[in-house]
Amino acid sequence: MLLQSGVLSPLFVPLRVGLTAIGATALLALSASPLHAASINCDAPGQNLQVRINATALGDRLDVTGVCDDGPYVIRQDIKLAGPATLSATAGSAGSVLTVFGAKAELRDITIIADNARTGLAVLDNGSVNATNIVVSGASSAGIAVTYSSVIRISSSTIKENRLGFNVSNASTLRLAHNTIVEHNTLDGINVSRASTGTIRDSRISHNGRFGIYVLWDANLGISNTEITNNGSRGVNIFLQSFFNFFDPPSTIESNGIIDVNCEGRSGFFANSTQISLTKVLFTSADCLDSLGAPIF
Numbered sequence: 001m002l003l004q005s006g007v008l009s010p011l012f013v014p015l016r017v018g019l020t021a022i023g024a025t026a027l028l029a030l031s032a033s034p035l036h037a038a039s040i041n042c043d044a045p046g047q048n049l050q051v052r053i054n055a056t057a058l059g060d061r062l063d064v065t066g067v068c069d070d071g072p073y074v075i076r077q078d079i080k081l082a083g084p085a086t087l088s089a090t091a092g093s094a095g096s097v098l099t100v101f102g103a104k105a106e107l108r109d110i111t112i113i114a115d116n117a118r119t120g121l122a123v124l125d126n127g128s129v130n131a132t133n134i135v136v137s138g139a140s141s142a143g144i145a146v147t148y149s150s151v152i153r154i155s156s157s158t159i160k161e162n163r164l165g166f167n168v169s170n171a172s173t174l175r176l177a178h179n180t181i182v183e184h185n186t187l188d189g190i191n192v193s194r195a196s197t198g199t200i201r202d203s204r205i206s207h208n209g210r211f212g213i214y215v216l217w218d219a220n221l222g223i224s225n226t227e228i229t230n231n232g233s234r235g236v237n238i239f240l241q242s243f244f245n246f247f248d249p250p251s252t253i254e255s256n257g258i259i260d261v262n263c264e265g266r267s268g269f270f271a272n273s274t275q276i277s278l279t280k281v282l283f284t285s286a287d288c289l290d291s292l293g294a295p296i297f
Contacts, residue, residue, distance in 0.1 A: 042066035042085065049073055049087070064110075072117065075100045083109035089117045096122035096145070100129050107131040114139035120162065123150040123172075132156055142167035143185065146174065146196075154180055165189045165208065174198030174221075183207045189231065192219045192242075199223070206230045212256065215242040215267075225249040228256070235260040243268040 036059070040052045043066035050070075056062045056079045064085035071089035075081070075098070087110060089097045096119040097112050107121075107129060114120035120136035120143045123129050127150040134157045136143040143162035146152045147170045155178035159165040165182040166189070168174045174192060176182075180203040182189040189208040192198050193216045200223040205212040212231040215221045215238050222245035228235040235256035238244045244263070253260045 036060040037063055039063040039065070042068035053079070053081075071097045073098045075105050076103055078104040080106040081108070081110060082106075083111070085109070086111040086113060088113040088115065091116050093117045095119065098122070099124060100127040100150075102126050104128045105130075107134055109133050111135040112143075113137060114143070114162070119143070119145045121145070122147075123152050124148055126150060129153070134158075135160075137161040139163060142191075145169075146172045148172065151175070153177075156180065158183075159189075160184045161186075163187050164191050165205075166191060168192045168196045168198060169194045171195045174200075176203055177201040179203065181206075182212075185209065188212070188214045190214070191216075192221050193217045195219065197221065200226050202226065204229075208232065211235070211237045212253075213237070213244075214239070215244055216240045216265075218242060221245070222247055223251050226251045228253040228260075230255050232257045234258060234262050236262070238263040238265075238267040240265040241267055 036057065038052065038056060038060065040047055040049060040062065042049055042064065048070060049064065049068040050073050052062060053073060053075060058077050059079070061080035061082060063082050065083065067086045069088045069090070071087055072093050072095055073087065087097050093116050095117060097114050097117045099122045102125040112120040112134065114136065115138040118139060118141040120139045123146045125148045129152045131152065131154040136159050139162040142164040143159045144152065144166050146168045149171045151173040153175040158181045160183050162185045164187050165185040166174060168191065171194070173196065175198065182205045184207050186209045188211045189205040191214045195218045197220045200221070202225045204227045206227065206229045209232045211233060212228040212235045213221065217240050220243045224247040228251065235253040236244060
């Protein structure tokens with residue numbers, strides 16, 4: 001910080017000597033501005049977002065505006081990408097509109113339209129993404145895919161109209177919070193599998209074609225203060241030695257097509273909450289376990 005207890009930090013004291021009040025004010029304004037922020041307007045002729053991403057130095061921010069439609073794009077270094085901007089891929093693209101590969105990236109105010117790609121945003125190979133106010137739609141596979149020990153933290157975002165909203169697999173981590181909406185995906189809203197973990201807070205998962213949340217193959221997921229409603233088949237499906245935890249503030253799971261919560265395959269359903277609104281709950285035979293590994297009934 002430039003100001004500490006009302007005085008300038010020692011680094012700036014010599015520069016103040018002899019400056020007028022106007023000069024000192026200008027110096028403070030200059031010092032408070034971002035030091036490493038480049039920009040690109042994709043609507044301007046001759047602009048290429050991938051070229052600018054490649055040229056962005058480690059830790060720097062790239063401000064993006066306009067419609068960038070010459071993807072796919074790949075981030076391989078730790079950078080910040082800030083909109084408002086829309087990203088899409090050219091026709092015939094088989095992969096992701098945007099891939100974060102083994103890097104730490106921050107995304108803000110970005111819309112990803114994946115009509116020409118299997119995935120909107122992919123986070124791979126120990127990659128990590130912090131995303132705020134993003135929209136991902138149109139993917140034929142997953143709106144957001146997180147795999148191979150990767151992490152996504154996402155808030156205030158909308159993931160809609162994909163086949164899967166999220167596909168989190170292979171020891172990866174999902175942190176979803178703060179009014180994120182996962183809706184109108186043709187299969188599942190959120191799919192967490194293969195030793196992956198996650199938490200969902202203060203969000204809504206609704207009107208997905210099959211399951212709101214599917215937890216399977218040794219996965220572990222917890223939710224609080226979240227609505228899981230009006231999904232086509234099951235609100236939550238817990239399967240194959242996986243674990244699902246409810247925490248306070250309580251969540252609401254209701255008005256789903258067939259079953260609100262299904263638990264089977266030696267999995268666990270843990271009600272660590274003072275109140276759960278469940279209208280339809282099915283535990284298949286004795287395969288749903290409590291926190292001590294004993295059958296629930």
